Amino acid sequence: MQVKVLSARFDIPDAHKIEVAKENGAYSTLEKLFEMQPVDVIELVKQSGLRGRGGAGFPTGLKWSFLPKNNTKPVYLAVNSDESEPATFKDRYILVRDPHMMIEGIIICCYAIGSHDAYIYIRGEYTTQVKALQAAIDEAYAAGYLGQSIDGKDFRLDVTVHRGAGAYVCGEETALLESVEGRKGQPRSKPPFPAVEGLYGCPTIINNVQSIASLPFILTNGPDAYKAFGTEKSPGTHLFGISGLVKNPGMYELPLGLPILEVIEKVAGGLRDGRKLKGIIPGGSSTPVLTPEEAQTVTLDYESMAAHKTMFGSGGIVVLDDTVDIVKLVENLIYFYHHESCGQCTPCREGLGWMLKIVKKIVRGEGTTADIDLLRELCDNIEMKTVCVLSAACTMPVRSYLNKFRHEFEAYVKSDVSCQTAM
Amino acid sequence: MSDRSQLIETGIPFTFDAQRDAEFERLVKRYPTRESMILPALWLAQEQEGWISAEAMGYIADRIGTFASQVFEVATFYTMYNLHPMGKNHICICRTLSCYLLGKQEIVDYLKHDLGIKPGEVSEDGQFSLEEVECLGHCGTAPVVQVNGEFYENMNVDKLKELLATLK
Ligand SMILES: Cc1cc2nc3c(=O)[nH]c(=O)nc-3n(C[C@H](O)[C@H](O)[C@H](O)COP(=O)(O)O)c2cc1C
Ligand code: SF4
Ligand code: FES
Numbered sequence: 254m255q256v257k258v259l260s261a262r263f264d265i266p267d268a269h270k271i272e273v274a275k276e277n278g279a280y281s282t283l284e285k286l287f288e289m290q291p292v293d294v295i296e297l298v299k300q301s302g303l304r305g306r307g308g309a310g311f312p313t314g315l316k317w318s319f320l321p322k323n324n325t326k327p328v329y330l331a332v333n334s335d336e337s338e339p340a341t342f343k344d345r346y347i348l349v350r351d352p353h354m355m356i357e358g359i360i361i362c363c364y365a366i367g368s369h370d371a372y373i374y375i376r377g378e379y380t381t382q383v384k385a386l387q388a389a390i391d392e393a394y395a396a397g398y399l400g401q402s403i404d405g406k407d408f409r410l411d412v413t414v415h416r417g418a419g420a421y422v423c424g425e426e427t428a429l430l431e432s433v434e435g436r437k438g439q440p441r442s443k444p445p446f447p448a449v450e451g452l453y454g455c456p457t458i459i460n461n462v463q464s465i466a467s468l469p470f471i472l473t474n475g476p477d478a479y480k481a482f483g484t485e486k487s488p489g490t491h492l493f494g495i496s497g498l499v500k501n502p503g504m505y506e507l508p509l510g511l512p513i514l515e516v517i518e519k520v521a522g523g524l525r526d527g528r529k530l531k532g533i534i535p536g537g538s539s540t541p542v543l544t545p546e547e548a549q550t551v552t553l554d555y556e557s558m559a560a561h562k563t564m565f566g567s568g569g570i571v572v573l574d575d576t577v578d579i580v581k582l583v584e585n586l587i588y589f590y591h592h593e594s595c596g597q598c599t600p601c602r603e604g605l606g607w608m609l610k611i612v613k614k615i616v617r618g619e620g621t622t623a624d625i626d627l628l629r630e631l632c633d634n635i636e637m638k639t640v641c642v643l644s645a646a647c648t649m650p651v652r653s654y655l656n657k658f659r660h661e662f663e664a665y666v667k668s669d670v671s672c673q674t675a676m
Numbered sequence: 677m678s679d680r681s682q683l684i685e686t687g688i689p690f691t692f693d694a695q696r697d698a699e700f701e702r703l704v705k706r707y708p709t710r711e712s713m714i715l716p717a718l719w720l721a722q723e724q725e726g727w728i729s730a731e732a733m734g735y736i737a738d739r740i741g742t743f744a745s746q747v748f749e750v751a752t753f754y755t756m757y758n759l760h761p762m763g764k765n766h767i768c769i770c771r772t773l774s775c776y777l778l779g780k781q782e783i784v785d786y787l788k789h790d791l792g793i794k795p796g797e798v799s800e801d802g803q804f805s806l807e808e809v810e811c812l813g814h815c816g817t818a819p820v821v822q823v824n825g826e827f828y829e830n831m832n833v834d835k836l837k838e839l840l841a842t843l844k
Pocket of ligand 3: 339340341770771772773774775776810811812813814815818819820
């Protein structure tokens with residue numbers, strides 16, 4: 254089931270070094286790139302059907318075409334390497350094992366969108382990763398692939414690594430821009446969209462690491478070769494991170510469209526011995542949970558996830574078995590989002606705090622059925638009333654647990670733990 | 677949001693050492709505004725001293741040409757900026773989803789017991805500090821611990837004992 258498109262060089266020893274990467278094809282597509290017109294590069298990416306791998310799945314080529322025509326301001330690229338969504342751990346493999354694939358992708362993107370300054374926003378916790386990335390960038394400068402004239406062509410490109418410092422919200426694209434500009438990571442209200450008014454008030458494209466790293470393959474082999482993988486609406490391959498209660502958790506590259514249960518069984522080794530499946534989080538902690546029955550018909554692509562009222566997200570699959578206490582899991586999740594709220598919208602800052610208080614009360618055995626309903630009501634009242642979707646990233650999954658595992662919440666409120674603590 | 681509004685004065689003036697000074701000058705050319713240097717400069721200060729004092733914030737503000745309050749605002753918003761001295765070994769344990777499912781609590785409990793400190797505290801001898809943090813991006817090898825930036829994956833109490841022995 255596994256394929257090697259993005260991960261083609263991952264297992265080659267020292268492939269993070271420019272010499273080895275070049276021997277294995279890195280930067281070989283630049284000759285072709287500079288012979289093309291930028292609009293044709295955008296067209297090619299559109300044809301490949303590549304969708305953003307940061308979570309929303311927005312078509313990459315289409316996003317680039319939103320840049321204003323006849324623009325006279327500088328254009329910026331921000332590469333999103335914040336990777337802080339719980340259960341997401343794919344991009345760092347690119348940063349460490351094949352950073353030159355991403356740098357080549359940055360060159361392709363910047364040429365297409367007419368940008369001469371790219372910023373890679375990397376989460377602060379990625380200490381070893383940031384070193385690996387910076388070393389690769391230094392190599393690329395020394396080899397003439399970055400800097401004043403790329404590969405001898407009349408094209409300047411500077412790439413700068415900007416380190417975050419522990420805020421999940423900075424993965425949200427406008428919070429990321431605020432952070433690069435030297436402020437708190439508080440998302441901006443849209444419109445204007447970054448493609449029109451982004452970094453320093455200039456047109457800006459924000460793309461995920463994996464989206465950018467997919468570009469060299471597409472340019473070298475053509476859109477049809479990319480579309481040969483995946484489904485019609487979800488072409489290509491994806492680095493999936495499978496974690497939780499499976500035998501072989503890990504990062505696996507797969508074409509899109511495979512049945513989720515088969516992947517868990519055959520790729521991740523299935524459940525631990527004697528355990529039964531309770532649920533699957535399909536694409537990072539923000540995505541609504543799937544029950545084992547629902548999972549029967551789910552395939553790993555954007556359309557199937559939407560049809561099952563969940564999201565493809567970031568490709569971070571978490572397997573929950575029958576030992577998992579859903580109520581405590583929900584407590585853990587709400588804690589995360591509350592902790593990471595940037596604080597500028599009342600429904601998010603206060604609402605998630607209330608949700609945390611209520612779920613803690615339920616966990617302590619002091620909750621009532623009315624508290625379960627109140628949690629549900631809070632979900633409905635917080636969602637879509639805030640500047641960014643961080644709050645919805647909490648309420649959407651929480652609502653799914655409340656709907657699909659209500660009996661577990663009820664078991665908590667009906668137990669007589671509360672009487673014991675009262676005495 | 678967490679409350680991080682303390683500001684500690686050392687009484688000693690702060691300046692970048694030669695290496696950080698050069699790095700500041702290299703980076704400042706990369707951004708169209710000097711304010712963009714706030715996060716990178718805070719990192720440089722923290723690398724140099726291990727934490728960020730009121731003097732360091734003031735220095736950064738002057739160096740960039742902005743208000744100290746803006747630097748303070750940024751330093752307090754981002755949780756990785758240490759606003760007081762940390763232990764020689766700063767241990768972060770992931771408390772989130774996959775690590776939670778795979779037994780991070782056992783790791784936390786062992787550390788609390790062994791080091792005699794709770795998350796958020798520094799040991800009296802200054803050797804250790806402990807912190808529970810959000811997802812560290814290594815969920816496939818959970819539970820994960822980070823010591824002074826170095827990742828330790830697939831942790832369990834036995835491996836933790838070995839690790840602590842090398843640190844003590
Ligand atoms: C709270 C929040 C956190 C996010 N975190 C990330 C992240 O860590 N990495 C990422 O690539 N996108 C993240 N996103 C999505 C980005 O806002 C943006 O859609 C994405 O980087 C666009 O790139 P793409 O089109 O290539 O996917 C996050 C969004 C939200 C609302
Ligand atoms: S929804 Fe939450 S994280 Fe997003 S802008 Fe509002 S307060 Fe900040
Ligand atoms: S959940 Fe612990 S590293 Fe991601």
